[in-house]
Amino acid sequence: KIEGLKKIVEQRPNHVVFIQLAEIHNDLRDEEMALKYCRQAIELFPNHDSPYSIIGQMRLRRFYKDFLLKDGQLAATNLEKSVSINPRNYKALLALAKFYLQIGAITKSEDRLGKILRFSPEDENVKELLEICKKIQRQSYEDVDILLRTVEDQRKLYYNLNKDKEEAPSLKLTPEMFSSVLDNVKKNAEG
Numbered sequence: 001k002i003e004g005l006k007k008i009v010e011q012r013p014n015h016v017v018f019i020q021l022a023e024i025h026n027d028l029r030d031e032e033m034a035l036k037y038c039r040q041a042i043e044l045f046p047n048h049d050s051p052y053s054i055i056g057q058m059r060l061r062r063f064y065k066d067f068l069l070k071d072g073q074l075a076a077t078n079l080e081k082s083v084s085i086n087p088r089n090y091k092a093l094l095a096l097a098k099f100y101l102q103i104g105a106i107t108k109s110e111d112r113l114g115k116i117l118r119f120s121p122e123d124e125n126v127k128e129l130l131e132i133c134k135k136i137q138r139q140s141y142e143d144v145d146i147l148l149r150t151v152e153d154q155r156k157l158y159y160n161l162n163k164d165k166e167e168a169p170s171l172k173l174t175p176e177m178f179s180s181v182l183d184n185v186k187k188n189a190e191g
Helices: 002-011 015-027 031-044 050-066 069-085 090-103 106-119 124-135 144-154 175-190
Strands: none
Touching: 015 031, 015 050, 031 050, 050 069, 050 090, 069 090, 069 144, 090 106, 090 124, 090 144, 106 124
């Protein structure tokens, strides 16, 4: 599929093909190639929101992994640019709302969630996030750079939306576990 899309880009470039290539590479975790196609899309088609959204999502993934201030800043910048081009970009608005909520910028999170409710008033996921915003203790300041620096310094989010979804401790597999099962299978086969 990638090769076919590359041929289309060479013959008649359009923003949809660049985005498809970027998304495929992003899904494959080949960030370098995904960024390459996003940058080309931005250069040739600067008024489309998708490449900014993809870059923002990639930076968010990095931010949630390493809690680096720079990744958080670039994620917010790109997602906000995507929303400025397309105010109904659900994916970008939701990502921003969750990001702001988790770093402690509750007012910004509520604002992005409110924007989603304007075009999707029955969205239960958004309503749940708004309820969380109401329950969280607000900080005396909501400067995103300061909040990001705090997250980076403390190496943890202000509020972790995934805390209930964290994986249970995994079972440690040992050779003995398999040998006893195999012995039982062997006994049943002989018997």
